[in-house]
Amino acid sequence: MNMDDYESLPTTSVSINMTAGAIAGVLEHCVMYPLDSVKTRMQSLSPVTSNYDISTTFKNMIKKEGIMRPIRGVSAVVAGAGPAHALYFGSYEMAKELLTRVTTNNHVNYMASGAVATLIHDAVSNPTDVIKQRMQMYNSKYNSVIGCMKDVYRNEGIKAFYRSYSTQLVMNIPYQTIHFATYEFFQNMLNHERRYNPVVHMVAGGAAGATAAAFTTPLDVVKTLLNTQENGLTKGMGEAIHQIYAVAGVKGFFRGMLARVLYSMPATAICWSTYEFFKFYLAGSNHSTYKSSITGKNALQRREESTVESAEKTAYVLPVTTTEAEDNEHRAIPSTTTNSATSTGSGGSMSSGSTPGSATAIKSVCELPSNVTTSALNLHTRHTDVKSTRPFERGYSSP
Numbered sequence: 001m002n003m004d005d006y007e008s009l010p011t012t013s014v015s016i017n018m019t020a021g022a023i024a025g026v027l028e029h030c031v032m033y034p035l036d037s038v039k040t041r042m043q044s045l046s047p048v049t050s051n052y053d054i055s056t057t058f059k060n061m062i063k064k065e066g067i068m069r070p071i072r073g074v075s076a077v078v079a080g081a082g083p084a085h086a087l088y089f090g091s092y093e094m095a096k097e098l099l100t101r102v103t104t105n106n107h108v109n110y111m112a113s114g115a116v117a118t119l120i121h122d123a124v125s126n127p128t129d130v131i132k133q134r135m136q137m138y139n140s141k142y143n144s145v146i147g148c149m150k151d152v153y154r155n156e157g158i159k160a161f162y163r164s165y166s167t168q169l170v171m172n173i174p175y176q177t178i179h180f181a182t183y184e185f186f187q188n189m190l191n192h193e194r195r196y197n198p199v200v201h202m203v204a205g206g207a208a209g210a211t212a213a214a215f216t217t218p219l220d221v222v223k224t225l226l227n228t229q230e231n232g233l234t235k236g237m238g239e240a241i242h243q244i245y246a247v248a249g250v251k252g253f254f255r256g257m258l259a260r261v262l263y264s265m266p267a268t269a270i271c272w273s274t275y276e277f278f279k280f281y282l283a284g285s286n287h288s289t290y291k292s293s294i295t296g297k298n299a300l301q302r303r304e305e306s307t308v309e310s311a312e313k314t315a316y317v318l319p320v321t322t323t324e325a326e327d328n329e330h331r332a333i334p335s336t337t338t339n340s341a342t343s344t345g346s347g348g349s350m351s352s353g354s355t356p357g358s359a360t361a362i363k364s365v366c367e368l369p370s371n372v373t374t375s376a377l378n379l380h381t382r383h384t385d386v387k388s389t390r391p392f393e394r395g396y397s398s399p
Contacts (some may be wrong), residue, residue, distance in 0.1 A: 020278035025085025073135030080128025167231035171219030218253035250399025
């Protein structure tokens with residue numbers, strides 16, 4: 001495997017990856033936002049909602065706070081998810097392609113690329129998560145994104161928007177490594193050629209989201225506590241873990257796990273299928289040349305094999321003129337007679353008429369009229385000396 005093999009692969013550009021990622025991120029968060037609000041409520045330490053399940057929490061939100069309550073704060077997600085996911089998918093695809101030149105282990109590539117994407121994504125999305133979760137809390141005093149942002153900044157400073165950043169990285173780096181590794185695993189199993197396949201993208205995305213969400217729920221509970229506190233007394237991850245354990249015990253770290261899995265599974269399925277669709281659409285919608293991603297050096301095809309395959313696919317035989325066909329038939333007569341004599345002398349049953357001539361063995365891809373004949377040409381023939389028994393059909397006629 002050399003560098004030319006890698007660079008000849010049909011991949012999409014960074015701008016296409018970022019555009020598709022932004023659309024996918026906004027669509028994912030907008031569709032799944034009500035369930036995300038339910039998850040935030042269930043993970044909070046408020047005694048009012050501590051024993052509610054998913055359906056009870058959702059019904060209580062609508063009954064006591066209005067039908068629009070589950071989607072309050074969605075505009076913050078729209079503002080943050082677009083650029084965050086654009087950088088997220090763009091950096092992931094770029095890091096994956098760069099690491100393909102270094103490592104032959106696909107899983108190491110996926111995990112390292114996911115970690116790079118997480119560092120960039122969370123730096124953009126963390127402030128919007130703080131605003132979103134403040135507005136999702138039970139009996140929240142905030143009714144608008146701008147009002148919430150101004151109040152948090154005025155009372156708690158800029159640090160409040162990044163109070164949970166280290167915890168979010170600790171949670172999201174393992175989440176994204178599991179997420180990307182699982183997605184790429186299902187892609188390699190079900191879509192090894194990496195063509196555009198909506199069903200595979202949806203199944204792989206859903207499985208990846210559910211698996212990663214289940215394993216990282218305890219860290220998500222810690223992040224929710226750090227984001228939603230208003231007094232600022234819990235200053236770090238260690239204090240948050242101690243407080244959750246003191247109030248709710250070990251079970252407190254698994255609050256909202258079912259809601260988180262039910263949120264992540266369709267969310268990631270929507271996100272990946274939307275992302276792959278817009279990548280495919282923006283790249284020209286050509287199934288024969290499109291490849292959704294790079295699979296790694298050890299999964300790539302050698303140049304020698306690919307060259308032979310392409311040569312076989314594009315090979316063709318030029319049509320033979322009547323004069324050439326007659327010459328070939330005359331040349332074939334002696335060899336046919338010799339073969340039949342040999343077969344008869346050795347007791348074989350094959351007759352001379354059963355051996356096809358070499359002219360009939362040639363099949364042409366594009367056929368010209370069989371009655372077109374031309375006079376023999378030599379190096380001293382002028383174009384005015386060429387006559388034809390019939391005018392050619394390409395717009396030229398004989399004088």
